[in-house]
Amino acid sequence: MLTDTWYLFNKYVKISMRMPLWSLFSLIQPLIWLFIFGSLFEYFAELPGFPADTYIDYFVPGVLIMTVLFGSSWAGVSLLREISAGTVDKMLASPASRSAIVLSRVLHSAVQVVIQALIVLVAAWMMGATTSYNPIYILLAMSIILLLGVAFAALSNGLAIMLQREEPLVIMGNLMTMPLMFFSSAMVPEKFMPEWIHAIGIVNPIEYAVTGIRSILAAEPDFNGFAMGFGVTFLFSAATLYWAISAFKAYRD
Amino acid sequence: MINIKKLNKTYASGALAVDQLSLQVNEGEILALLGPNGAGKSSTIRVLTTLSGFDDGEVTVAGYNIDSEQEKVRQSIGYVAQETGVDYFLTGRENLMLQGHLYRMKKKDIVSRIDELANYFEIADVLDTLVSNYSGGMRRKLDIATALIHRPKVLFLDEPTLGLDTPSRQSLWRYIRKLNDELNLTILLTTHYLEEADKLSNRVAIIHKGQIKVIENPDTLKDQIRGDVVSLQFKVPEDKNQIANGLSKNDFVKDQKWEQDKLHLYVSNGATSIPRLIENCSALNYTVENVSYSRPTLDDVFIQYTGSSIDASEGDGENKWWEKWAGKGGGGKWAKKWQEEQADDSPENTTDEKQWSAEEAEQWHKSKEWSEEETTQWQDNKQWNQEESAAWHESQQPQAESTEPLQAQPMELKKKKAENTQKEKQSDTTDSETSWPKNNDGDENNNQSWGNNNDKKWPDGSDK
Numbered sequence: 115m116l117t118d119t120w121y122l123f124n125k126y127v128k129i130s131m132r133m134p135l136w137s138l139f140s141l142i143q144p145l146i147w148l149f150i151f152g153s154l155f156e157y158f159a160e161l162p163g164f165p166a167d168t169y170i171d172y173f174v175p176g177v178l179i180m181t182v183l184f185g186s187s188w189a190g191v192s193l194l195r196e197i198s199a200g201t202v203d204k205m206l207a208s209p210a211s212r213s214a215i216v217l218s219r220v221l222h223s224a225v226q227v228v229i230q231a232l233i234v235l236v237a238a239w240m241m242g243a244t245t246s247y248n249p250i251y252i253l254l255a256m257s258i259i260l261l262l263g264v265a266f267a268a269l270s271n272g273l274a275i276m277l278q279r280e281e282p283l284v285i286m287g288n289l290m291t292m293p294l295m296f297f298s299s300a301m302v303p304e305k306f307m308p309e310w311i312h313a314i315g316i317v318n319p320i321e322y323a324v325t326g327i328r329s330i331l332a333a334e335p336d337f338n339g340f341a342m343g344f345g346v347t348f349l350f351s352a353a354t355l356y357w358a359i360s361a362f363k364a365y366r367d
Numbered sequence: 368m369i370n371i372k373k374l375n376k377t378y379a380s381g382a383l384a385v386d387q388l389s390l391q392v393n394e395g396e397i398l399a400l401l402g403p404n405g406a407g408k409s410s411t412i413r414v415l416t417t418l419s420g421f422d423d424g425e426v427t428v429a430g431y432n433i434d435s436e437q438e439k440v441r442q443s444i445g446y447v448a449q450e451t452g453v454d455y456f457l458t459g460r461e462n463l464m465l466q467g468h469l470y471r472m473k474k475k476d477i478v479s480r481i482d483e484l485a486n487y488f489e490i491a492d493v494l495d496t497l498v499s500n501y502s503g504g505m506r507r508k509l510d511i512a513t514a515l516i517h518r519p520k521v522l523f524l525d526e527p528t529l530g531l532d533t534p535s536r537q538s539l540w541r542y543i544r545k546l547n548d549e550l551n552l553t554i555l556l557t558t559h560y561l562e563e564a565d566k567l568s569n570r571v572a573i574i575h576k577g578q579i580k581v582i583e584n585p586d587t588l589k590d591q592i593r594g595d596v597v598s599l600q601f602k603v604p605e606d607k608n609q610i611a612n613g614l615s616k617n618d619f620v621k622d623q624k625w626e627q628d629k630l631h632l633y634v635s636n637g638a639t640s641i642p643r644l645i646e647n648c649s650a651l652n653y654t655v656e657n658v659s660y661s662r663p664t665l666d667d668v669f670i671q672y673t674g675s676s677i678d679a680s681e682g683d684g685e686n687k688w689w690e691k692w693a694g695k696g697g698g699g700k701w702a703k704k705w706q707e708e709q710a711d712d713s714p715e716n717t718t719d720e721k722q723w724s725a726e727e728a729e730q731w732h733k734s735k736e737w738s739e740e741e742t743t744q745w746q747d748n749k750q751w752n753q754e755e756s757a758a759w760h761e762s763q764q765p766q767a768e769s770t771e772p773l774q775a776q777p778m779e780l781k782k783k784k785a786e787n788t789q790k791e792k793q794s795d796t797t798d799s800e801t802s803w804p805k806n807n808d809g810d811e812n813n814n815q816s817w818g819n820n821n822d823k824k825w826p827d828g829s830d831k
Contacts, residue, residue, distance in 0.1 A: 121468040129456040132497075200450030204513070207416045207446035209438055210469040366420045 115211040122210075122218035130226060140188075141230050144181040145237055148173070151301065152241060165303050170243045175327040176300030177238065178231050178255070179320060182262045183291040185227040189267040190274025190283050193219060216271055216362045220355060224263030231259045245331045254340060255327045258347050262323045265351035266290065272358035275365045300324045322346035368394045368521055368553040369415065374424030376410055376577075384410035385421070386577035392521075392555055397547050398582075399568035400557040401669070407577035408557035409449065412525050415555070416446045429520045442470070445514035449525045451506050452513070455499040459490060459509050462498060463516055470517040477516065484512040488542060504535030508542065515546075522546070524556035528563060540567055561665040571665070573672050580672040588668045594621060595637030597644060599630045600657035613651045614644060637662070 130137045152170040159169045166172035196202050205215055232252075239247065246252075273286050295301070297314045298321040304312055315321040326343015329336040369392035376385040385407045392398045400408045413419035415428055417437045426433045429443040446452075453462045460481060467477030485491040488508040498506060507527065514522060527543065528536040544567065546552045558564050564571045565585045572582040581588065601610065607630075611623055614632060619640050622633040634640040637660035648655050693701075 118469060121465060125454065125457065125461075125465055128461070129454070132456055198450065199455070200448040200452040201454055203418055203448045203450075204446065204452030204466075205469065206418055207441060207444070207448075208466070208469045209441045209471065366418070 115214050115217075118211045118214035119217045119221070122205075122214055123221050126218060126222035127225075130222070137226050138230065138233075140185045141181070141233060143184045144177050144230070144234050147180055148177045148234065148238060148241065151177075155301075161306075163305055165305075167244070168242075170238065170241060171245060172303065173301065174235070174238045174243050174245050175255075175324050175331060176295075177234055178259060178327060179262065179298075179300050179324050180295060181231045181234050182227050182259055182323075183266060183295060183320075185230050186223040186263045186267040187270050187287040187291050188284065189219065189223040190270035190272075190287075191280055193271050193274045194278070194280055194283065212363050213359045216268070216359045217355070219271060220264050220267040220358070223267035224260050227263035227267075228256050228260050231256065246333060246335065251330045251335055254330050254344075258323050258326050258340075258343055261344070261347040261351040262320075265319070265347065265354045268351065268354040268358040272354070272361040275358075275361045294318055294320045297321070298324050299328075319346055319350040368392050368429060369555060370425075370427045371411075371415075372425040374411070374414065374426060375422040376407075376414060376419065377422055383577055385414070388424075388574075388577065388579055390572060390579060390582070392553060394553055395547070395551045396569045397543070397554040397556065397567055399564035399571050400555070400574050401559070401561070401564040401571050401665070402557075402574035402673075403559055406574045408559075408574055409525055410577070411574070412446075412523050412555070412557055416444060416523055417441055418446075442517070443520045445511075445517070445519035445522045447507075447510050447514045447522070447524045447527060449529060451510050453498050453506060453510050456497060458497055459485075459494045459501075462509060463494075463513055466513040467516045472517060480516055480518075484515060488512050502535070503531050504538065507531065507535070507539060511542070519552075521553045521555065524554060526557055526559070528558075528560065536563075543567060561669070565665050573669060575673040581668075585665060589663050589665065591668070594633055594635040595640075595660050595662055597632045597634055597637050597641055597658070597660040599632070599644065599648070599655050601628050601630070601648075602654045602656045610648070610651065610653055614647055617643060617647070619643075 148170075151173055155169045155173070157169075158164060159166060159172070164172070193202070202215070206212070235252070238245070269290060270283070270287060274283050277283050277286070297311055297318050299307070299315065300320065304315075307315075322343045323346070324343075326340050326347065329339025329343065369390070371388060371390045374385050374388045377383050388407070388411060390398075390411075400411065402408050410419065414421045415426065415433065417433055417440055428440045431439040431443065433440050453459075454465075457465070463481045463484065464477060467474075467480065472480070481494070482491075485494050488511070490505060490508055490512065493501065493505060498509065501509065511522075511524070511527075524543070528539050531539065540563070543554065543556075547554055556563075556567065558567075568585060570582055571585045571588060573580045583591075607625055610630065611625070614620060614630070615623060617634075617640070619635045620632050621635065624631045632640075632644065634644075641658060641660060645655055645658070
């Protein structure tokens with residue numbers, strides 16, 4: 115299974131390298147949000163009790179999560195394209211491991227998302243955000259990004275298999291990203307949230323991921339907060355991956 | 368090599384795809400599953416390649432049970448799907464490499480095998496080009512090469528030449544036959560091209576509504592049909608009855624039909640009967656002006672066994688993605704309609720069609736007279752087409768890339784053509800009481816008008 119995953123993963127990487135702009139296209143949204151929200155909510159930071167000096171400082175972990183969501187929530191669309199192109203059938207008719215087919219795709223999306231997140235981080239730095247730029251902490255933050263990327267790519271791939279069509283899949287992708295993001299502290303600190311939204315945040319994996327990243331990139335890193343975020347994201351990605359693989363294995367008309 | 372006993376498959380949507388199908392493919396033979404779209408060809412292949420599940424039945428491929436020994440089946444088969452299974456953004460070599468890896472071959476083995484296959488299919492010089500730059504024919508060759516990388520015992524080809532132009536199709540046929548001749552590879556292919564089944568296969572299995580109607584050598588199949596048609600044209604056919612009676616005395620003449628000054632004779636063997644018929648005529652003192660004879664085509668065979676022409680029939684055995692959504696969440700009267708349409712799929716309907724087809728065959732013979740006029744009309748039209756096409760070519764040159772007008776134009780012409788023939792037919796069929804069966808005429812005429820443009824006449828044809 116692992117060797118199959120490796121060969122297939124290589125294939126996707128090769129394809130991405132041949133059209134880098136294509137893989138970077140989903141960066142447009144997070145970059146625009148970074149710019150718009152950074153300006154729009156600039157004066158939020160002056161509110162009493164705001165946890166950061168400037169809004170953009172607060173927003174960096176949020177925009178990193180956004181990058182993950184926009185980058186991997188539509189990963190299933192290309193699976194559908196591959197199915198209709200016939201390459202999936204060809205793999206399925208071969209002895210290649212079925213898990214490897216999903217795993218390689220999901221890993222590819224996740225790695226792609228990590229690279230995008232690094233680019234967003236550079237953009238944030240250029241816009242003057244002052245978060246921790248310690249490479250070790252960034253690496254740790256990226257581990258959460260990777261896991262979250264795996265989770266959402268797996269969700270999208272699994273949904274693609276179940277829905278079989280692009281249109282409902284894109285709707286589901288939107289549904290996964292937008293509300294979940296607003297139900298977390300990605301953009302607005304907990305204190306400023308209505309109680310009920312805060313309550314929903316407790317079962318929202320994105321909330322844990324964003325808190326985890328915020329903890330590790332803070333001026334004084336909070337390792338407990340990070341561990342919590344990492345743990346929850348890990349469980350979340352393992353569960354979604356398992357679900358996606360079993361959906362794919364059951365895919366037989 | 369392949370042994371299927373009473374295979375049944377129904378899709379989740381309720382569409383019956385394969386109905387009690389039994390079939391045996393011998394080692395080293397090419398067997399063609401011939402049938403219209405949705406007849407169950409692809410469904411059968413998908414079951415055999417372990418891509419689809421099935422309801423019940425006993426199936427072995429290369430000696431392995433497709434249910435309990437899937438891995439072994441997969442190792443011993445090669446599969447070329449209707450869609451190109453090669454990756455567009457990899458080079459030919461990378462595609463082959465990946466496929467070799469997925470079959471767990473050693474790298475050295477893959478490399479030498481790639482050389483072998485590249486030489487075989489004459490794609491060595493494009494091996495390091497991206498597949499997206501390949502022509503359709505080349506892509507198909509690469510596709511077959513990837514399916515052969517692990518030296519399978521059985522090769523499945525699902526509509527191997529669908530969408531290819533005539534030269535590429537013929538060249539592909541050569542490769543497929545060569546594979547069978549030289550490597551003794553067992554090949555099961557599906558097609559809805561009669562010519563393909565005829566030229567390529569040792570045996571043809573005609574499949575209709577998920578059932579196999581007949582399996583036979585294509586020539587034998589054609590022999591079973593009323594035999595050959597010999598047409599004699601007479602200079603002055605004063606006494607048609609006398610000529611007909613005189614010639615009917617030969618016991619090889621099965622049937623005969625006059626069409627103006629032409630006598631069509633259905634005989635068991637055209638080649639040997641022509642000299643005897645001419646002798647008879649001169650004995651009776653009638654001068655034969657012109658002789659022609661034609662062999663029946665597989666389409667005649669197809670009509671015989673399924674009750675409809677292959678172009679006219681559309682099966683229902685497909686897995687349609689919209690079935691999942693149809694009528695869900697309301698949809699009013701359409702919700703009911705979806706269900707009704709599914710109920711219509713019941714096999715009883717086939718018998719109806721058969722009866723009708725007997726009449727239809729009768730009609731078809733009558734139509735020979737009418738087709739004469741048709742032809743002239745068609746020729747007129749054709750001239751007009753050529754002008755049109757010249758104009759079109761000019762308009763086309765500056766933007767050779769866009770294919771849209773290329774398709775739009777023939778569609779329009781076809782429509783006009785269909786209208787013309789419709790009128791013609793109405794005036795013609797007034798004396799015969801039964802109206803022309805709807806299914807056949809439109810297609811047939813359209814096909815004629817585009818006879819020289821072979822590829823255009825097929826409807827898009829994909830099984831999707």
